Amino acid sequence: MNNKGKVGCGCLVFILVICMVLAGISMHPISLKFIGNQFRYEDKIFQSDIVLVPRFSEDKNGELYIEAFREFWAGNGREIWLEDDKILGISVSEIVMKQAKERGIKEGIIKKIGQNNGDKDKIEALKKHIEKTGAHKVIIIVPEYASRRFHLLYNSNKENEKSLFLIKPVAISAFKKDKWWKDTSSRELLLNEFFLICSHYFNKFKYGTKDK
Secondary structure (H helix, E strand, C coil): CCCCCCHHHHHHHHHHHHHHHHCHHHCCHHHHHHHHHCCCCCCCCCCCCEEEECCCCCCCCCHHHHHHHHHHHCCCCCEEEEECCEECCEEHHHHHHHHHHHCCCCCCCEEEECCCCCCHHHHHHHHHHHHHCCCCEEEEEEEHHHHHHHHHHHCCCHHHCCCEEEEEEECCCCCCHHHHHHCHHHHHHHHHHHHHHHHHHHHHHHHHHHHC
């Protein structure tokens, strides 16, 4: 399902979702699937400059990185940027770079950046850094359940931005999209996204009102 939307109307959608989530556990599976689909956002993907992969600790099988490799092989990105992290003292980026090399991706294609964890200031700093490189289009690879939030985070100031951010949602094993309400980890992931999106709108309203 391709759920495309605009930031301006997203708030109204999630006001409705709030009411639905509160009563969600007793709802029919069709309604619960509808709720899950509201967190999914997808852009049409075309040739871009950078494929950006944020760090998601729940991506145990590296499915986001594999999708980034596919986009690179398809000619949809000249570079792959990874948010770095460490597992038992080992750099995640180093592991991915090794996997990329084994798959024939040349050295220098993959670059690591610091994690921003959805922090507004860090995201704005990353956007400015991307603009300085001359990149005009960026594909962001994220799990399906987080794709709506990343659309909001990276496309909230389109009029003032020189770079276009395209969201590519990916199904990962940690999230059972069609039966998320029956799976504990899936429920937790969706509930976390719900609160993060509410927080995004709250901060936007708070600081927007302050600016006025």
